[in-house]
Amino acid sequence: MIAYPDTSFLCALYRTQDNSSQALAYRAQMSEPLHVTRLLLWEFRQSVRFQAFRHSNNRQLGYPLHEAEKMISDLNDDLHGGFVVSVEMDFIDVLVTGERISKSRTFPGGHRSFDILHVATALEIGAKEFLTFDGNQNTLATAEGLLVPLICGD
Numbered sequence: 001m002i003a004y005p006d007t008s009f010l011c012a013l014y015r016t017q018d019n020s021s022q023a024l025a026y027r028a029q030m031s032e033p034l035h036v037t038r039l040l041l042w043e044f045r046q047s048v049r050f051q052a053f054r055h056s057n058n059r060q061l062g063y064p065l066h067e068a069e070k071m072i073s074d075l076n077d078d079l080h081g082g083f084v085v086s087v088e089m090d091f092i093d094v095l096v097t098g099e100r101i102s103k104s105r106t107f108p109g110g111h112r113s114f115d116i117l118h119v120a121t122a123l124e125i126g127a128k129e130f131l132t133f134d135g136n137q138n139t140l141a142t143a144e145g146l147l148v149p150l151i152c153g154d
Contacts, residue, residue, distance in 0.1 A: 001128045003129035012024075013027060022133075034078075037086060039091075040121070044075065090124065095120075098117050101116050101140070123146070130148050
């Protein structure tokens with residue numbers, strides 16, 4: 001069964017945080033590699049770099065550059081090792097699905113652009129499960145017929 005994660009799940013895998021034990025336990029029981037796309041990889045790497053930037057300007061925010069670099073390196077190791085696989089998607093199809101989702105769900109649910117794109121991507125690649133720790137994104141994925149097996153904290 002294809003499970004597609006969002007950035008919150010990847011962050012929990014690659015940096016210790018409150019929901020890391022849940023993410024690691026779920027990942028350990030998976031029988032196939034974690035499926036990602038170039039869009040998700042880009043958003044994860046960008047988010048990690050932005051947190052390092054925030055930390056460089058205010059030590060109370062984000063996390064140090066060495067942690068960011070380790071997160072990206074660990075993900076790259078998992079990609080090279082086959083534990084995470086990058087699957088191709090047709091971005092035009094994702095945008096068409098994303099537009100449908102946006103039109104029907106953003107006004108009543110207040111969904112963000114990347115949340116919609118990740119759910120649309122999961123649908124387009126044939127995922128059955130959506131892995132997120134974001135409560136609003138959980139609601140969106142569930143409404144679109146995806147199974148959301150993780151307990152969200154927000």
